Amino acid sequence: MLNTIQLALSIILLIAGIPIGLLLAKITKQEKPIHKKYFPIILWILAIAAGVFYTLDLLVGVSLTFIFITVLFWNHADKFKRKKNTK
Numbered sequence: 070m071l072n073t074i075q076l077a078l079s080i081i082l083l084i085a086g087i088p089i090g091l092l093l094a095k096i097t098k099q100e101k102p103i104h105k106k107y108f109p110i111i112l113w114i115l116a117i118a119a120g121v122f123y124t125l126d127l128l129v130g131v132s133l134t135f136i137f138i139t140v141l142f143w144n145h146a147d148k149f150k151r152k153k154n155t156k
Contacts, residue, residue, distance in 0.1 A: 083134055083135055085135075086135045090140065091146050094147075112137065
């Protein structure tokens with residue numbers, strides 16, 4: 070029972086990383102160009118660390134994956150903007 074609740078909360082947390090990343094991209098437009106060159110390095114480090122920690126500790130692995138998803142969507146938020154019709 071406890072594992073089911075923990076799994077459900079983990080999934081909700083990971084899904085919440087998407088809107089949080091998009092919201093951060095909207096709020097922090099000025100800081101984004103400054104850190105643009107560091108995003109690929111940070112994403113690789115987070116992905117590898119999350120993979121390692123999933124085998125050691127599930128909570129740390131889920132936390133690192135949440136940060137990975139948030140940074141990923143913050144970095145690529147420009148691709149998710151709606152394009153206006155120019156008719």
